[in-house]
Amino acid sequence: MSKKVILSGIQPSGHLCIGNYLGALKNWKALQNEYESIFLVVDMHALTVKQVPAELRQRCLSFVAQYIACGIDPNKSIIAIQSHIHEHAELMWVLNSICYLGELNRMTQFKDKSKNNKNINLGLYTYPVLMASDIILYKADTVPVGEDQVPHLELTREIVRRFNNMFGETFPEPKAKLTEIPLVLGLDGHQKMSKTLDNHVELATTEQETLDRIAPAYTDPQRLRRSDPGRPEMCNVYSLHKFFNKFDLPEIYDECTTAKRGCVDCKAHLGKGINRSLEPFRERRSEFEGKPNLVREILVEGANRASQIAGSTMDEVRERLGISGPQSFR
Helix, strand or coil: CCCCEEEEEECCCCCCEHHHHHHHHHHHHHHCCCCEEEEEECHHHHCCCCCCHHHHHHHHHHHHHHHHHCCCCCCCEEEEEHHHCCHHHHHHHHHHCCCCHHHHHCCHHHHHHHHCCCCCCHHHHCHHHHHHHHHHCCCCCEEEECHHHHHHHHHHHHHHHHHHHHHCCCCCCCEEEECCCCCCECCCCCCECCCCCCCCCECCCCHHHHHHHHCCCCCCCCCCCCCCCCCHHHCHHHHHHHHHCHHHHHHHHHHHHCCCCCHHHHHHHHHHHHHHHHHHHHHHHHHHHCCHHHHHHHHHHHHHHHHHHHHHHHHHHHHHHCCCCHHHHC
């Protein structure tokens, strides 16, 4: 590959939301013109939470349609479902064997995810190792991530250094490419927008459903009455206006701080801005979700292209480990 390789993926544990759109998908669309790009639906990661198989399968297909609707071009990028390339799991086992418990104990996301999770399984604990496998299987040297994912990428870099020292130079150390939008807060105004926390707005909703989701969103906690001046810098609704109504920001700021505009009107304005911004996406999503055979063809092609790269990497890894098959004894 002449260009540098970039890899990223989204877990289909729920539905894509505007946090995914702002934090990842818009960025991917631009990056695919600069890099050899591989964009995955990481369904194996989703198995750390109990899933209904038929629903998981359908979400994976829907995610692919939505990737394409957001501008990810299958002629420019490899689009694939993680589980369709078996080498992800094989390389993860290899990396498990050189990763230390102390390193995984330091991963803060495991602590966060396990707090309210009764199903604290081994997959949840070793999630960062599978992530490392996803990245280095394709010898990706660049990974677009938010700040919360940087510790995982640092673990990947440490694993790469250890493997290269033990078995010879094999993998490049992947570098983080921080997203321009480091964190999109959810409708609760406190935590990262998340499907798990139910503080999100789904991409694949109707215009009315979007307005209904925005209506109860958390605003300035000190603005108790319509006549109270607002503080836009303390309001997450205002921060979302920056993405969806950026040309209206001076007017919104002025009317909020002088109490000419109430929170109800402000949230309605945001809902309209989101709907306007997502209108082209929704039209394309509907088109592709109405053509499941086309989506499956794209996935077959993506899996074939990804498998060629992954297979070559694993041939090299097996050779270096001394597990390269009976032909190696000849």
